[in-house]
Amino acid sequence: MDKNIEEKIIEVFDNLRPYLNADGGNIEFIKYDNGTVFVRLTGACGYCAYQDDTLKISLLKSLQQEIPEIKDIINVEI
Numbered sequence: 001m002d003k004n005i006e007e008k009i010i011e012v013f014d015n016l017r018p019y020l021n022a023d024g025g026n027i028e029f030i031k032y033d034n035g036t037v038f039v040r041l042t043g044a045c046g047y048c049a050y051q052d053d054t055l056k057i058s059l060l061k062s063l064q065q066e067i068p069e070i071k072d073i074i075n076v077e078i
Helices: 003-022 051-066
Strands: 025-033 036-043 072-075
Touching: 003 025, 003 036, 003 051, 036 051, 051 072
Parallel strands: 036 072
Antiparallel strands: 025 036
């Protein structure tokens, strides 16, 4: 896969991680494939009723601002 894109994804997540940690959660990067980022939300974020909002509103939009090639983000269940 495109290592440069994966490095950018991890950088964006590292910048957002303190906000997730503040609510008792975290994010784990799984892989990037053809415009889709696969992650695992952990801690409080993994079971939060608002995880779809976190994924689509916060994380996806933040990723797309830095990496326009990204089209979607999917949470891989634990």
